[in-house]
Amino acid sequence: MKIKIAFLLISVLFITTNIIAQNVKFGKVTKKELEEKFYPEDTVANAAVLYKNRRTFYELDADYQWVVKTVVHERIKLYNKDGFKNATKKVGLYSKGGDDELFSIKAYTYNLKGNKIEKTKLEKSGVFKEDMSKNWKSRNFTLPNLKDGSIVEWRYTITSPYYASINDVSCQYKIPIKYLDVKIQIPEYFEFKYLPSRYYPIKVKKSQIRKGYTITSKTRSVGGFSVTKTKTEYDDIKITENTYVINEMNIPALKDEPYVNNIYNYRAKVAFEISAYRPTNGITKFYNTTWEDVTKTIYESQYFGEQLNKKSHYKDDLTNITNGTTSQNEKIISIFNFVKNKIKWNEEYGKYVSIEGIKKAYKDGVGNVAEINLTLVSMLKEAGLSASPVLVSTRAHGIPLFPTKDGYNYVIAGVETQNRVILLDATEKYSAPNILPLRDLNWEGRLIRENGSSTTVSLYPSKYNTKKIKLSTKLDSEGAISGIMMTTYTNLNALQYRDNYASLTEDELISKIESNNNAIEIEKIRLNNKNDLSKPIVEMVKFTRDNQVDIIGDKMYISPLLFLSTSENPFKQEERLFPVDYGSAWKKEISITIQIPEGYSVASKPEDFSLALPDNLGSYILKTEVIGNKINVTSQTKINAAIIGANHYKTLKGLYKKAIDNQLEKIVLVQGQP
Template sequence: MRIVTLILCYCITLNCFSQNLKFGKISKEELEEKVCAIDSNATAAYLYKYRRSYFEYNTNSGFELKTEIHERIKIYNQEGFNYATKKIRLYKSTGGNEEKVGTIKAYTYNLENGKIVEVKLAKNDVFESKDNKYSNQVKFTMPNIKPGSVIEYKYLITSPYTSNVDEFVFQHDIPIKKLESSFSVPEYYNFKVNTKGFLSVVPQIETKRGSITFTNKSRSGGGYAAPTRTTYSTSEVEFTNTISRYNLENVPALKNEPYVNNINNYRSAIKYELSFTKFPNSGMETYSTTWEDVVKRVYKSSSFGEELKKTAYFKSDIDALIGAISDPRKRIELIFNHVKSNVKWNDYYGFYSGDGVKKAYKDHVGNVGDINLMLTAMLRYAGLNANPVLVSTRRHGISLFPTREGFNYVVTWVRLEDGTEMLLDATNKYSVPNVLPFRALNWQGRIVAENGGSGLIDLYPKTKSKNAVTMMAKLDDEGGLSGSYRSVKTNHSALTFRSRYGGADKDDYLEKLENKYDGIEISDYDVKNQKELIKPIIESYKFVKESQADIIGDKIYFSPLFYLRTSENPFKLENREFPVDFGYPYTSTYRMIINIPEGYKIESLPESIALGLPDNMGSYQFKVMGKGNTIQLSVVSNINQAIILPSHYEALKEYFNTFIRKETEQIVLTKA
């Protein structure tokens, strides 16, 4: 699904005070403001957000990309203190090129005894660190922050990466009172403009002449009779700059909501993607213009296509592993497990190989590209139809437009002769075919074929994940509950559990589980099939939990799901503009047998119900029966689609409201 830009008309004309936008010109009105006029719930707000990006010619290195930043933020209360910390990401390459930030000028302003008091950010409070091999980070926290403070900072970033223009972001999770941005591009660069979000963002376009002055040096003489003479001359080259200006006022906050794959997918922003360059006396060099162009450029890279062709480093190991095996499914299983067990993921993302697949195999560690390109190459060597799939992870966002920057991950696709397709990711040791890690479940991926061709593939699983809970419980006459719990988990439910439980300290894990259920006491805790990945996870324990029923007079009241019931609807907004993304389809089942206290009988039970979402997107069944001193409960909840569109949000919200109300209904016991 493509996200389209919806044009909304904002007619807000709130002007609470006159604002001087020059750096350091803070007014008392700004400091005295207690509540944001745009959003009374805002913990902070941008009073002014300024960005100017432009190209400047350096006689030694050519064009550089410059970005000037000036931001002024109002802190309304203590919850807004985190906006006093700024992180600046600076890209770098293994070749030594890197972005640099100039002097940071920053102040905190407070109103004390009716006077504006400013505190300057000290140089030793600015910290530089290595983020990863591809980026550095500059971080600072503003001093003397209080409720009511205004902070302001400005800096300049110089970048050698003229093709990589950071996204112009026009909406944040706090409101913006005034925004000014501009992008100036010389005629030698042609950028596509990609727009996303729900705000109407239309630039003002103008052109201006620019020039580059070159200094030429020549020497003459130098013979026996004449000294060497150096003369200098200058020449000038003129060109046209195209400037796009963006001016917005009173921009509302974009607030995160439950079950959004990545809120940045819906944030109002402009992305400039380099299409081609054409310099004087040079031919045109094209960049990302279509998905076919993107895939071909990726495939031709020595860190991608060439790595897929290498086999010598693993040939003997794979021959020994599958030499006697002809079943293609078994071959896939053996090779998949071989990679998972021999090469550990170093937590670096990327679809290109890092230091080469051969080195990753030898050192038993590599990035995502190393591991899954290696897996693809091994499967091809084994005679299987395998290709890499470019993916944008959930944190990275949806790749809406043809761009290499839109991807940051790669998995492996395999197709058998009977038409069966599998998606594999060997970065997670608990992963199985068609159960990708949750981070990779993000709409569609793009298959990269051997000849550089491509096609789309849905990353969401078709098979439901299941969590089936069985509980045998006994309620005593003081409202305490004791019994046994058993759950059976498959697919993504099992993968999630294995990933959390496998790397955790077991005592710490149990403590967190007891805290999750508000002080339950757990004993005889056991997990089966933790390492047998083709089998479901079976979790079991015995428990004791107090205060699970209300005793009023000679009656006992309790919810039959006790501490397992859903108590709160995650969908609270009246309207929602974004899809609801559950990640994968699932079935949750609860089957409970409850023994009631001696001397009591069943007075009333909740009615059974069956609910359904439109277009078979989901269903819910609640059945409860009682006989003698035993109550049997069955609850089955199905979400049949990973993605539910905003058009069905109202139905989904009411669906959750209805079954949550049902799960809070009480069983009533009375003394016999």
């Protein structure tokens, strides 16, 4: 009975959505839609997609070549000014070797003026071109005449000669979607596999239909009196199409949450990846079906693997660098630091070098990711080390769902030793062996060896990302404190500190530290090991802070961690569908000594408190000890994994809450003896 009811509900939803789709016509906005004041399913939403329709299908062009057409129709309600940003759209277009994807658009803004609907057209001059990278361009537009309650609507078409590629179907935005209607039609000659995202379930209904195509052919002949005649013939054929249909209602907004590597990794979507093309009168072309196939194809490219054999331009430098090095680690660090200083990153991503290759980048002293890190791999190999490129998909690029060349957009270096793989990224000035910049820390990379074998490697650091704070303070009778604070940063924390603060002036740095520590006033500051990447960076400040404690009558109430207390839980949602990604296991330790004012004593203090997460995922400890006229407070928060699964979200959120509650408890001082 339950199965029948579930089937009935799905059938009703499918039929309902189809009826809605048939009734939603481009340009036919209703007064009811314009009068709507809020989205019923999410009353705090600033905007909502009232309807999204997408059609992707194949056609034969004038030269009888397959092209892929994608038509997207979206109607969006803007409830207030905070929703206006949803009237801006960027549509990516692929371009390679002069074969550009074509783009056309119609778009309007609708407003209710009195009892009439006012319609404002997006002019051609309102559509702008942008070069995003070597092979990617975009068309950007913002709808005009926006007001509270406006509706914007567009319908655009992309015509692509790249018949082996179908863009992902985006089924979720940062605003809710009321109705989603999608149909993908693929001729039988193309074999595609599809995969819906796992974090928000999208139902895909697959079927087959027969579709007619008309093939036009023209022949010319020369008749009497040299008159040329053209004969046009039409041939109607029918082929089978695999059809994929998505009909969904009330898809919730994708909410921003803390500690997410890339929120768009987790949105609802359906990805399509080609596996074969079987023309009627040709040889079947198979596409990469495993990551091993993908990496082999990438390695064999003249813009990748061949670059590793180009050595003549650096041989003299390499000899000078390695002279005097006695160990493997010394060689690695010497070559790594040399490449970092020799070639500056031009901020361009990519796994392939430019046409000029690594020699040009080496000579000019500037290059893209591949030019820098493939140079590094080549020099390490030439120095006798077991070095190989490691393909990476950066956090912003996302997590690839299928084995595809486009799944990777970045390359770093890996050196295989007896016990481990040492990862290196020479684009980052402050990186160190196995301390990669945060952009690289996206699950796994793939190390490709010269013999064609490959293996996955974890990109997450094995060492804790630590921050240690030692605070020595003196409290006066007016409730003000003064003292010395020493903060030590290691590993990823040290890299990020140097990256964010090393270039600041002293005044700018003081301002940042004061802001990050609840408006303490810094009198002096000193940084140790700012440029020595082999050591932790140490920040020392002499400070004061007024009104640190609450004074009521003859009592003082002190927060155990003073201005270092955590006051807000970063986790707001009741539930979370995707993992918490810190980028690294981490540890924060605080040690505080408070000298209490003369004439006061400790009346009470918080009880020692500790809490552990299941499966040894993390812990929290706070201890308070009174010795004479000094209070010693120690605290440690430790997370033992870079990623914590969504199944532990509520427990993790609870740990933060209990830690905050614990830090709200007060140390109470009284005048005289308690």
